[in-house]
Amino acid sequence: MPKLNKSALLELEILKHVEETPRLNNRMAAAKFGCSVKLAHATLSKMVSRGLLHVRKLHSRRWDYFLTPKGITEKARLTYEFLDFSMRFYHEARKASSQVCKDLADEGLATVAFLGTGELAEIAYLGVREWGLELVEVYNGDDIDEFLGHKVEPVANLRNSRADAIVVCVYDKKSPMAGAYLPEGVERSDKMRWIF
Numbered sequence: 001m002p003k004l005n006k007s008a009l010l011e012l013e014i015l016k017h018v019e020e021t022p023r024l025n026n027r028m029a030a031a032k033f034g035c036s037v038k039l040a041h042a043t044l045s046k047m048v049s050r051g052l053l054h055v056r057k058l059h060s061r062r063w064d065y066f067l068t069p070k071g072i073t074e075k076a077r078l079t080y081e082f083l084d085f086s087m088r089f090y091h092e093a094r095k096a097s098s099q100v101c102k103d104l105a106d107e108g109l110a111t112v113a114f115l116g117t118g119e120l121a122e123i124a125y126l127g128v129r130e131w132g133l134e135l136v137e138v139y140n141g142d143d144i145d146e147f148l149g150h151k152v153e154p155v156a157n158l159r160n161s162r163a164d165a166i167v168v169c170v171y172d173k174k175s176p177m178a179g180a181y182l183p184e185g186v187e188r189s190d191k192m193r194w195i196f
Contacts, residue, residue, distance in 0.1 A: 011074070013032075014047065018067055112134070113165070117140040139166075168193065
């Protein structure tokens with residue numbers, strides 16, 4: 001599967017922002033896109049030198065950026081790559097989550113808990129239904145109260161799970177398909193099964 005690197009994602013976000021408004025500076029880019037000021041500056045400078053952006057300096061604190069024709073083309077290319085990566089990721093997630101649920105059913109396990117409430121959990125729920133398992137608990141670290149009709153418990157309660165298995169429905173956003181990921185502060189358990 002092709003990998004979409006963090007640099008390409010940052011460039012795509014910058015191009016989308018500049019398409020909406022020309023106002024952007026290093027600090028604003030760093031805050032908006034979750035990177036360092038140094039990385040924002042280096043990325044913007046690189047994009048200007050590659051001809052993706054045109055910059056107009058109004059005064060020392062205000063620089064406006066504009067998409068060039070080459071920038072519009074690059075934005076379209078990166079958007080296509082992102083969509084292609086997303087479609088492949090969710091296809092692989094559906095296949096892998098179905099296999100995890102099949103394996104649980106083959107082992108005679110009947111109840112599962114989910115760690116996570118995002119799209120990956122929604123995809124995994126299809127496998128739960130497909131293989132006749134029962135989702136009994138959902139755990140998440142965010143402030144989410146309910147997921148598919150189940151009360152969401154704090155991650156700290158995970159060690160008290162009464163489910164036969166815990167399906168890990170979270171992933172490392174920097175490397176989505178890396179194996180056996182757990183969020184910080186979550187202890188590994190023999191009950192855990194990973195989609196990736």
